[in-house]
Amino acid sequence: MRKTAAKLLAAVAIATSVATVATGTAVADPAAGVTPAAQDIVGVGSDTTQAVLNQFSTDYNAFLGASSTLPRLYSWDAIGTSPITTKTGATSIARPNGSGAGISALNANTKTTVDFARSSRGPKAGDPASDLFVAFAKDAVSYATATTGSHAPVDLTKDALTKIYNCTYTNWNQIPGYTGVGGAIKAYLPQTGSGTLSFFLSALGLAAGGTCVQPTAVQENQGTDPLLADADAIVPYSVAHYIGQVYNGHGSGTDQAGAVTVRSIDGIAPIDAAHVLTKTFSDTTFGRVVYNVVREANWNAGDTQATALRAIFGTNGWVCKNATAAADITSYGFRTLPVGACGSTTHA
The missing domain is CATH 3.40.190.10 (Periplasmic binding protein-like II)
Known part of the structure; x- marks a missing residue:
């Protein structure tokens, strides 16, 4: 031995x-x-x-x-x-x-x-x-929305994300400073057993999503799901997995970013110009x-x-x-x- x-x-x-x-x-x-x-x-x-x-x-x-x-x-x-x-x-x-x-x-x-x-x-x-x-x-977790035509802001605060997922905000026009056309928010969460689900809710200080969260769970990190192409959809997404899929050629089949893009939180971009997970973002509450x-x-x-x-x-x-x-x-x-x-x- x-x-x-x-x-x-x-x-x-x-x-x-x-x-x-x-x-x-x-x-x-x-x-x-x-x-x-x-x-x-x-x-x-x-x-x-x-x-x-x-x-x-x-x-x-x-x-x-x-x-x-x-x-x-x-x-x-x-x-x-x-x-x-x-x-x-x-x-x-x-x-x-x-x-x-x-x-x-x-x-x-x-x-x-x-x-x-x-x-x-x-x-x-x-x-x-x-x-x-x-x-x-x-790694880090941010939120993703439709790449084109989304009604969601491209930058949300942690507070706004919390209020979206606890159902305080159910329409985009309820978010302070919002200037878009509005629309009923369709908040999605990953499948039961997902580590991203557990981490994201914990980062928001929530034990579970509110009753307004969409009843259909989506497979985590799969932006190819047609539900996520909706202009009012929002979903947590692994920044690292997104980078691998989009910039480094590691996506295949349904395991691709599809029609969604990862967004900023509290003014901090998760991905830099070199397509790397930023240390600044990974050092926030959303880094893991x-x-x-x-x-x-x-x-x-x-x-x-x-x-x-x-x-x-x-x-x-x-x-x-x-x-x-x-x-x-x-x-x-x-x-x-x-x-x-x-x-x-x-x-x-």
Whole structure:
């Protein structure tokens, strides 16, 4: 066991000294015909971070090399055919759609089925104390409206957003200083279990959306939904995911920005001229750290899979130390975390 751990940690150390490693195009879910092995590190959950985790899996597995017998990394998207059999010998499960659903799947199963849950929210009351949230990047959430013809302002205050989602404001012309044509606001929220849903409401100081919120939930970060092309529609949206979709060529199928554009809050633009998530915006209430959630017992077990988890996600692991991983984080719209913050762990 000690020899296996030494080999894996040595491999990670080598990666930190290599500026260029083999990369490939990320794919959704494990590639067709590929079933992860029982020892592999497999995750489910967040829509927001699924694309960058797909890229991580491609690049980390290339880094290990075809002949390596060490655990590989795989990630299952939030939506797709269901149920899924995540790895060899796993229990078949309903595909988890969102951070909360991924965390629930982590806690309802063992490492024979799920090793980590992607999460775009941090720990909160009600999460099991056995869950360890491992930080890996910085994101932010703003609101999105139709790119053309929207009745919504292109800049709203936090107070106005709160009053939209608690139903104090139900028409655009109720917003102080509004000069548009008005219209009944159609406020949308993402699907139940979404980390973006949980984070956005918390940022507004709300436990839930008001009764005026549209009864149809939308899949988070999918501006292709025809409901969002409405001139009166508004929806929370991951800034990083939007950047990846619109500027860096990572959108595909329904996972695209479509007819919506991410807007400013309190006069602070979330995206700069270089199409990067601005530090100023990510330092506001609407900035968030994104995580991969593991079982603390598995993280500390000292076996091959525990060593692999740390070698991938830990402070000295591939995600936090490898130049290709850093480039992936940036390409998918996120901001890298400072040394020591990436790979740091926290509980509920």
